[in-house]
Amino acid sequence: MSADKEIKFSDDAYALVQKIIKRYPEGKQKSALIPVLHIAQAEFSGWLSAPVMDYVASLLSIASIEVYEVASFYTMFNLKPVGKCVIEVCRTGPCWLMGAEDLVKYLEKKLNIKDGETTADGMFTLKTAECLASCGTAPMMQIGETYHESLTLNKVDQILDDCRATVTEPISHWSKKEI
Amino acid sequence: MGRKLLTENINVPGIQSLSVYRHQGGYETLKKAVGMTSEAIVEEVKKSGLRGRGGAGFPTGLKWSFLAKPEGVPRHLVCNADESEPGTFKDRYMMERIPHLLIEGMIIGSFALGANSSYIYIRGEMMYVLHILQRAIDEAYEAGFLGKNILGSGFDFDLYVHCGAGAYICGEETALIESLEGKRGNPRIKPPFPAIKGLWERPTVVNNVESIMAVVPIIKMGGDEYAKIGIGKSTGTKLISACGHINKPGVYEIEMGIPVEEFIYSDEYCGGIRNGKELKAVVAGGSSVPVLPKSLILNLANGEPRLMSYESLSEGGFATGTMLGSGGFILMDEDTSIVKNLWTFTRFYHHESCGQCSPCREGTGWMEKLLHKILDGHGTLSDVDLLWEIQSKIEGKTICPLGDAAAWPVASAIRHFRHEFEEYVTNPQNIKKDHHYYRVNNISPEFA
Amino acid sequence: MPKVTIDGHSIEVPDGTTILQAARMIGGDIVPPAMCYYSTLKTSGGYCRTCIVKVTKGSEKDPRPMPKPVASCRTTVMDGMEVQNTMAPDLQEARKGVVEFLLINHPLDCPICDQAGECHLQDLSYQHGLAKSRYEFKRREFEKIDIGDKIKLHMSRCILCYRCVKVADQVCDSRSHGVINRGDVAEISTYIEKALDSEFSGNVIDVCPVGALTDRTFRFKSRVWFTKPVDAHRNCTKCSGKTVLWMSGDDVLRVSARKDKYGEVEDWICNDCRFEKKSARDWTIEGPRHIDRKSVISANHYEKKKSLKIDVSNQSKIEERAHNPK
Numbered sequence A: 001m002s003a004d005k006e007i008k009f010s011d012d013a014y015a016l017v018q019k020i021i022k023r024y025p026e027g028k029q030k031s032a033l034i035p036v037l038h039i040a041q042a043e044f045s046g047w048l049s050a051p052v053m054d055y056v057a058s059l060l061s062i063a064s065i066e067v068y069e070v071a072s073f074y075t076m077f078n079l080k081p082v083g084k085c086v087i088e089v090c091r092t093g094p095c096w097l098m099g100a101e102d103l104v105k106y107l108e109k110k111l112n113i114k115d116g117e118t119t120a121d122g123m124f125t126l127k128t129a130e131c132l133a134s135c136g137t138a139p140m141m142q143i144g145e146t147y148h149e150s151l152t153l154n155k156v157d158q159i160l161d162d163c164r165a166t167v168t169e170p171i172s173h174w175s176k177k178e179i
Numbered sequence B: 001m002g003r004k005l006l007t008e009n010i011n012v013p014g015i016q017s018l019s020v021y022r023h024q025g026g027y028e029t030l031k032k033a034v035g036m037t038s039e040a041i042v043e044e045v046k047k048s049g050l051r052g053r054g055g056a057g058f059p060t061g062l063k064w065s066f067l068a069k070p071e072g073v074p075r076h077l078v079c080n081a082d083e084s085e086p087g088t089f090k091d092r093y094m095m096e097r098i099p100h101l102l103i104e105g106m107i108i109g110s111f112a113l114g115a116n117s118s119y120i121y122i123r124g125e126m127m128y129v130l131h132i133l134q135r136a137i138d139e140a141y142e143a144g145f146l147g148k149n150i151l152g153s154g155f156d157f158d159l160y161v162h163c164g165a166g167a168y169i170c171g172e173e174t175a176l177i178e179s180l181e182g183k184r185g186n187p188r189i190k191p192p193f194p195a196i197k198g199l200w201e202r203p204t205v206v207n208n209v210e211s212i213m214a215v216v217p218i219i220k221m222g223g224d225e226y227a228k229i230g231i232g233k234s235t236g237t238k239l240i241s242a243c244g245h246i247n248k249p250g251v252y253e254i255e256m257g258i259p260v261e262e263f264i265y266s267d268e269y270c271g272g273i274r275n276g277k278e279l280k281a282v283v284a285g286g287s288s289v290p291v292l293p294k295s296l297i298l299n300l301a302n303g304e305p306r307l308m309s310y311e312s313l314s315e316g317g318f319a320t321g322t323m324l325g326s327g328g329f330i331l332m333d334e335d336t337s338i339v340k341n342l343w344t345f346t347r348f349y350h351h352e353s354c355g356q357c358s359p360c361r362e363g364t365g366w367m368e369k370l371l372h373k374i375l376d377g378h379g380t381l382s383d384v385d386l387l388w389e390i391q392s393k394i395e396g397k398t399i400c401p402l403g404d405a406a407a408w409p410v411a412s413a414i415r416h417f418r419h420e421f422e423e424y425v426t427n428p429q430n431i432k433k434d435h436h437y438y439r440v441n442n443i444s445p446e447f448a
Numbered sequence C: 001m002p003k004v005t006i007d008g009h010s011i012e013v014p015d016g017t018t019i020l021q022a023a024r025m026i027g028g029d030i031v032p033p034a035m036c037y038y039s040t041l042k043t044s045g046g047y048c049r050t051c052i053v054k055v056t057k058g059s060e061k062d063p064r065p066m067p068k069p070v071a072s073c074r075t076t077v078m079d080g081m082e083v084q085n086t087m088a089p090d091l092q093e094a095r096k097g098v099v100e101f102l103l104i105n106h107p108l109d110c111p112i113c114d115q116a117g118e119c120h121l122q123d124l125s126y127q128h129g130l131a132k133s134r135y136e137f138k139r140r141e142f143e144k145i146d147i148g149d150k151i152k153l154h155m156s157r158c159i160l161c162y163r164c165v166k167v168a169d170q171v172c173d174s175r176s177h178g179v180i181n182r183g184d185v186a187e188i189s190t191y192i193e194k195a196l197d198s199e200f201s202g203n204v205i206d207v208c209p210v211g212a213l214t215d216r217t218f219r220f221k222s223r224v225w226f227t228k229p230v231d232a233h234r235n236c237t238k239c240s241g242k243t244v245l246w247m248s249g250d251d252v253l254r255v256s257a258r259k260d261k262y263g264e265v266e267d268w269i270c271n272d273c274r275f276e277k278k279s280a281r282d283w284t285i286e287g288p289r290h291i292d293r294k295s296v297i298s299a300n301h302y303e304k305k306k307s308l309k310i311d312v313s314n315q316s317k318i319e320e321r322a323h324n325p326k
């Protein structure tokens, strides 16, 4: 996001935010914070800068610190810029039993980055995640809202190639559908 | 074949949609329910003996009867769809495949509790499931199962889905409520309990996805009928998520009371240990419950077969037993390093601690570091003793049960597999680099 | 009025009284240490777990003992309740554990800490701590930061008692600091460095039980035990104007609120009184302040403390790797 670009939701996103706020009782609009942060992350290049969080605070009439506190608590919110595809690889016990450690090493080697880093071309960010409720189809990883399950290294190659071939805009968990 | 109450229609093509769901008898139970009084519904749930499927196993009917009903204060039913307990994936499976069963259960439950608006709190990572639920909710509104004056009963009801954003602790019901209020997922200090002061300080019931779904067959068949299935105080059917080194990982609906051995080895369920290996250990109820060696998971200490039920799995206390927990069955074969597996769990609890209370905030990280030191071959016997002591100083001294959940796996691993820790600290040179991790299926390890 | 018995001492207390409050009414050694509870801050307490006690009888009606130790600051007394604190060796052991947890990542650089001599954690470790830390890994460290020109935040010393957050919520008109991140990397922060701009923000310094939030206008001038505390007041339009001046000769080195024997502020004071009125002429001096706390603010006592400073020099290299497992 360039510095001079005004921080403002698209009309669609703004309308959705208003709709979400109405799901909670009068005066409890703070409840909308997490869904709205997901939308903000999708709207503003996949991460939450301080000005974006301040904007969300103003939309919900709460203090900025209340947004920082929440955004920094939850692992799905990125507080620094990320690549277009954020790869979240599950590393917890059940996935570990099925080779998750190898999977992470493979991705690190293949992308030439470490856990938490972004490739030089800005395409991929690698993140390890804790159990994603997909242990029966381990090992697995998530990109955007998509679960990639029962992975083999060949499958991983394929997925990365597909990303390179098709992804031009950052993918977020919230896929701009209804929330 | 055991009876299937929740998964009976799960493979019917198109069951995600309202029309197919209705074709299979969906929403008929709702019609029955709105013709009953709310007290009568609570009574049926009580009679069914249904126990909370989220992990604690608290009787659902009793929980419902505790809900405070002060005049003029709205109440809420909140569905706990945060499913993040390692080894557990039944709720995702069910919501993805048969979303209307959850919605029907939510309407019946809310009707029984007198809640005019309720929420499904789903973990943020499952955003695609959220869209499936949202579509189903939209369909239900169109069909008149949600909204004003449902089925002419005079009952107005709105149902919303709310998403989290990555925090295991939000599965704890008061942390979930905080999160639903737009805050950090810090568990509340109890009392007050949610039944008195929950969401927005209003009386609230939090129930697991599976508990709420189970209400549908209970009302359909009657609480007494439901209670005939199962064994003792473990009534009905239970969804078990089975994973790890087995031939057939997946979600299985079992009648409570089948032998553990049957569950692990029969082709109807796990289908035995893969690659012809021996079973070494099992974590029976999600990562938080004590791990048991093969001998103690298949049989009680007195040699009798252990059964898949709340009581049988906990028989013997923590000395020789474990817990059914969330029904996340994690199976490990003979090549598994218990210490390394434990380390991934401890890292998990360290990562997921909310940080409010000192024993959990500080103790989980300390245990993780000690385990890492042991795995690295730099541990000593006194480190193993120290680990034991740290877990004992966390257990029971924290705000919420995450502290216990972090302590129990450590305690049980040392209790039942102390020799393995000792091997790591006395013969570190014997620890092959390979020994403690698994390869991605069928792929050569060359790159590593 | 429910009756409760703590370590053999019985007392009748008003409904809704917590075990900790009841213990304070009885007084003496049986009062559990409290690092996060603050009687004048709503919803405080429950976090640090130092105040845990053993309930051996729940109440007259339901005499069952409670299965786990409870936080005395957040547990209300029931009629007939029986509680053990100093009497229960296992409870003492459990508390030792809590204190150890609070200290494993604490820098324990008391000799260079502004709070030394009036630090509740120092007292706590003195009374309940182990002689030697069993924690061999690298301690968590944070940069010191200035939040505005009046307050210093030394996050490494913070025990996350949440008191300062509650002061901002309940005493100040707005809150610009809070807890960010989670688990053992949770920290008190403004997120983007800025000042706490409320007129009552200085009270966070007084409620902080450790040397995490300190008065920048006082720093480095003097050790607290070389100053002479006096009660003083002035006519203030914003607050009660009742304070303690920490003086050296005729100089006012620091102004703080008055605290009771549990170290709790009696009246919140405004930033004007605290930071701006540093001349004796601004004040009417009432007389010497009696500091009634377990910890004696004296150099002599402090010297003894120093020997308790835990030796962290033997931290080995492996911890580095354990700390960054990759």
Ligand SMILES: Cc1cc2nc3c(=O)[nH]c(=O)nc-3n(C[C@H](O)[C@H](O)[C@H](O)COP(=O)(O)O)c2cc1C
Binding pocket: B051, B052, B053, B054, B055, B056, B057, B058, B060, B080, B081, B082, B083, B084, B085, B168, B169, B170, B171, B172, B173, B174, B206, B207, B208, B209, B211, B212, B400, B401, B402, B405
């Ligand atoms: C750390 C922690 C995590 C939990 N995670 C979940 C969860 O993911 N899903 C769930 O249903 N219950 C979870 N629980 C249990 C809930 O607190 C609560 O007991 C449950 O949702 C009640 O529903 P039930 O009575 O239907 O089981 C968790 C509890 C703790 C302490």
Ligand code: SF4
Binding pocket: B169, B186, B187, B352, B353, B354, B355, B356, B357, B358, B360, B361, B398, B399, B400, B401, B402, B403
């Ligand atoms: S036990 Fe852990 S997760 Fe639970 S409140 Fe304490 S720090 Fe938070």
Ligand code: SF4
Binding pocket: C106, C107, C108, C109, C110, C111, C113, C114, C115, C116, C117, C119, C120, C121, C122, C157, C210, C211, C212
């Ligand atoms: S905060 Fe207290 S215990 Fe910590 S270094 Fe300062 S004086 Fe010592």
Ligand code: SF4
Binding pocket: C157, C158, C159, C160, C161, C162, C163, C164, C165, C188, C204, C207, C208, C209, C210, C212, C213
């Ligand atoms: S800075 Fe001080 S008052 Fe604030 S949480 Fe930390 S220890 Fe408590």
Ligand code: FES
Binding pocket: A090, A091, A092, A093, A094, A095, A096, A130, A131, A132, A133, A134, A135, A138, A140, B086, B087, B088
């Ligand atoms: S452990 Fe990876 S999805 Fe559960």
Ligand code: FES
Binding pocket: C033, C034, C035, C036, C037, C045, C046, C047, C048, C049, C050, C051, C052, C071, C072, C073, C074
């Ligand atoms: S004083 Fe009670 S928990 Fe901190």
